[in-house]
Amino acid sequence: MRLDGRLDWHDPRGFVRAVVKRSNEGARFCGLFASPGAGGTRLLAVLSHAGQLLTEATLVPEGAGGFPALTPAVPAAAWYEREIRDLFGLEPYGHPRTDPLVLPLRPGSPAPRPGSAKPAAPAELDTSPLPAHVQGEGVFTLSYGPVRSGVFESVEYLIETPGERIPHLRARVFYKHRGMEARFAGLSLADGTLLAERYEGVASVAHAIAYCSALESAAGAQAPPAAELLRVLHAELERVANHLDSVLRHTEGAGQAVANARIAIHKERLQRLRADLSGSRFGRGVVVPGGVAGPPLQGGDAVLGALGRLEKGIRGDLDLLMATPSFVDRLRGAGVVPPELARERAAVGPVGRASAQGEDLRSDRPYAAYARLGRVDVQERGSGDALARQYVRADEIVDAFHLSRQALDELEALGPQPAGGWSVDLGPVTGEALGWAEAPQGELLYLVSAEDGRLVRVKPRSASFHNLALFMAAFPTDIFTDFVFIEASFGLSIAGVAG
């Protein structure tokens, strides 16, 4: 969606009123993004309503110390405002909790302001422990991370507990903040794709699609049909891989050794199939601005056969797993996110769909070739527990295979030299646009602005960032040993949260 010249500008108070009004009308809050510009910092709120993206904008003038916070009226904005406070040094006035999220700067250390012309100096961090929130007899804070037990991404969870129950949980995600938004500035469009693929590496394809489709909107171009089909194929294989990873973490936690081994075999075979198709086990290098790099390295019956065998194996094992009481019982009732809470926090992806928030960009704001491909119904679930999220993923795996097969069939029908080729030349793009994709974790947004073929500001917003804020609220009745299941059922990537 192209943005230049199409923004509704408000003064800061009017901005809050406009966003709250949209929200009250039923729009889902998607994010709040800051961009440095002439005369100050622009804040852009993005909402989604009835298949449309809506935007509202305001300018925080140079010299102003902050802006009136949205969070008291729109709780889903909480993490966005904390992020803006860290990265731009602007105070969200009236925000209920402003401790640092992605970058705990020492007092006096300047905010990096990604997207501004001059590169930021190395950040000086203040990593001192946070004060406890919960008071009471025997309540203590258990700090879990950033170096955790096992092969995990680095994140610290502060569990405030009287023992066993988890009345309060906080996440400190700054440990692996890489300053990725600043890294985009000044890159060529092609280099930007490589960086987008590494923002949240397990969802490389979705990130490349969202980034490139933003550029294509800014250029007023569209990827050719064959490219749109190949994008679907790789995105759906990526979805299956991520969902299998979530299942793996569940089976490991539940001590289901055979199921764990079986799913690990399926996942490895899938990664190998992805490498057969693209040369990369993560589908990197496939998506380029304007289309895809070229035809799949393999095609035809060999790939269809491999897909068929994979699907049969995975479905058989998942069906049995979801009928194994010792597994299902661990998930039922764990980490409940009631539909009202999911709506208030604007949950996305499988987490949202398990709590009756059904939005899925592939059908609600279709991109690539999704509009013309048939879908298998993913049954919406409302119980909001880890089990519901697992059912949603199992359904989505079936759907993803169905989509992959159609994409492959249609690609075959187009032949080795498809009409329209594999990509279009975007030229030296100038402009600003929003791009999106339904990543395995949920709605992924890219705000991209370029000038004469160079990137000025790129702000990726991963579903992991959006949903991790909700994760903190998913422990009302749970105890320590449920943690692993609740974490696995959210299926988030910390790289995508920390940026």
Next chain:
Amino acid sequence: MPWVTRGLREGIVTTPYPRHPDGYGRSFKGHVVCEEKATGTEVAAAAAACPTGAIEVGAGGARLDRGRCVLCGRCCEVAPGSFHFQPGFETAALARPALVVPGREPDDGEVARAREQLRRRVKALRRSVYLRHVDAGSDGSEEWELAALMGPIYDINRLGIFFTASPRHADVLLVTGVGTSGMLVPLRLTYDAMPSPKVVIAVGTDAVSGGLTGGTYASGKGVAAAVPVDVFVPGSPPSPFGILYGILLAVGLVGQAPRGGEARPAGAEAMEGKGVAP
């Protein structure tokens, strides 16, 4: 009960590597080969096109730093006469200069010293090896490839190699990611908590050099700034086989593959000496 039969359904899926070669390891892009004395406008264009500045054009020809290469393949497209992909996964090296191709004499001396120094240090580790992983700012994909090593297909336990939660039990530290400002202290604390002798492996191009993502206000250019790295495993991300080779190289269970060439036969004799059935 149904899981029991299902567990037997596949037969043996585990790779024969390192005792025997594994065909899959040769089926994808391993690293980029840079021809000797590569010069000319094409080569200069390839160097300019490299997103990580991994190609340096000097008087004696171009040299490519595999520790910075993210395998995007642009140089191979721009200057196909001088750069091409080579399959295989045995790309890890025992010294940072050994990742630069074509190699130079003084670098080879440094590599030999590093190998000898490491060999003496890891003598005690041959029977069983415990690994501790720390993410110092990865993109998340390296963790998937590390986790795959514990699955049935790679199954590193068969080689006497295990992941451990406690740094106190760990012999080898596997570090992923660029080395973010936030992780420098936790990484160093983990390293300090490990008993000696200990070995550090930088897993992935990000950890080796910062790759594409490093060098911002919050990220470094590799983890060597925080901990002394012994083995460098390039790749963005490296494959599970690539990581496994790095681990075996670190503890002396395989020899270093010659630069740019096919790997030497894996240390089958060492494996047999351990009585390990791969």
